[in-house]
Amino acid sequence: MKAKDLQFFEEILNERKVQLQKNIASCAEEQAGAQKDDLKDEGDLASASGGAVISDAIMTQQKKELEEIEYAFKKIKDGSYGTCEMCEDPIGMPRLKAKPFARYCIVCREIVEKENKAKGK
Ligand SMILES: [Zn+2]
Incomplete structure (x- = not known):
């Protein structure tokens, strides 16, 4: 970045x-x-x-x-900062502007959310 x-x-x-x-x-x-x-x-x-x-x-x-x-x-x-913690791709400016403390890109965020739901979090 x-x-x-x-x-x-x-x-x-x-x-x-x-x-x-x-x-x-x-x-x-x-x-x-x-x-x-x-x-x-x-x-x-x-x-x-x-x-x-x-x-x-x-x-x-x-x-x-x-x-x-x-x-x-x-x-x-x-x-x-600005790098996805899962796939190490850049998170992307529009996503960071919406959520400046985002840890994951949009794709990985969905995976993480699904995993958390499966675990019952
Ligand atoms: Zn990612």
């Missing part, structure tokens, strides 16, 4: 990383706030814990994405 393209994706990943870190921080704040202030009676308890379950799921998902982004940064550094 060209240095200019790498830089382009590094910037996108960086912006996304900052956004995710903000989201995770505000989620954590909300959860802390909900635990402190909103547990006055049983009704509040139910709605507060319901909200916490939702933001837990969002937070887990966002933390996972953050990990993927950190992993993509590592790949930028070691020069393997």
Whole structure:
């Protein structure tokens, strides 16, 4: 991949990383706030814990994405960014633009997804 393209994706990943870190921080704040202030009676308890379950799921998902982004940064550094981890073909610019932390090309991604489904993941 060209240095200019790498830089382009590094910037996108960086912006996304900052956004995710903000989201995770505000989620954590909300959860802390909900635990402190909103547990006055049983009704509040139910709605507060319901909200916490939702933001837990969002937070887990966002933390996972953050990990993927950190992993993509590592790949930028070691020069393997933009290369499919299965077939070692270039992943392709349109796919990387849609998902800058993609590890596999479209063909291999489908294979991986099918395998994960077969394993019941
Ligand atoms: Zn591939």
